[in-house]
């Protein structure tokens with residue numbers, strides 16, 4: 001079932017790839033290393049790209065009336081314009097499904113980056129995204145965007161991968177240009193949409209039904225907008241359990257009491273954060289195979305991304321600072 005489209009991901013180069021941090025270090029990041037086989041990664045170090053060199057004296061964001069400035073306190077150099085120009089040029093005219101950026105960096109941090117009161121004082125006024133990340137958020141508001149800190153949380157990782165591979169698959173559907181392809185996509189993503197946002201699921205159903213026979217480019221554009229709205233945040237466990245129950249309802253009557261009890265235990269462990277959703281999903285999928293429930297076996301919910309990524313999606317812990 002690993003016929004997944006191959007997402008295009010932009011990554012901060014200091015994560016896993018290059019020793020390009022201000023202090024000449026690289027940050028090992030297993031998640032990104034495991035992704036490489038399944039996605040096309042475009043890596044960049046915006047600070048190196050604007051000529052700061054490695055190693056370099058640190059830069060920081062400093063409060064200013066027209067938005068934060070990016071400055072190097074040791075030299076007094078202001079690289080705001082250079083960074084904005086680079087970001088604009090780098091992000092222009094690219095198809096990108098997702099971004100994995102370095103947290104807390106004044107360039108790459110997606111949020112919560114310190115914005116100082118003055119270039120040479122330690123007092124922090126407020127927080128926000130780094131300058132490159134800010135351009136990413138403006139230019140690609142619908143993409144799957146996370147930093148490596150948040151991706152240490154397995155629920156966030158699962159959400160990120162689900163969204164990333166869905167957007168990539170939809171890009172493939174768009175390139176094929178067939179309404180039948182969109183209908184098939186919507187049908188396969190029904191349970192995932194049920195877990196994320198039932199209102200969006202119904203709205204997208206109406207788009208796909210296409211009662212006024214609109215042309216494909218209009219449909220795909222509306223569908224993509226609705227899908228990214230549905231994927232705006234990590235789904236709640238209650239909503240995910242509802243989707244599981246929907247699938248479980250197709251087979252539960254035909255199972256022994258002990259099998260039903262085993263499923264209940266897996267769901268409870270998922271609900272209380274002791275197990276990833278793949279545990280109850282595996283129980284349901286096994287039963288669907290046993291009773292040959294073909295319609296449900298085609299649901300993306302059972303394989304939202306390549307199976308080989310299950311292990312990286314299911315393990316580890318991390319922070320859960322709020323982000324899209």
Ligand code: SF4
Nearest residue numbers: 013014045102105108
């Ligand atoms: S956080 Fe971004 S700018 Fe800083 S070293 Fe990493 S890739 Fe380069």
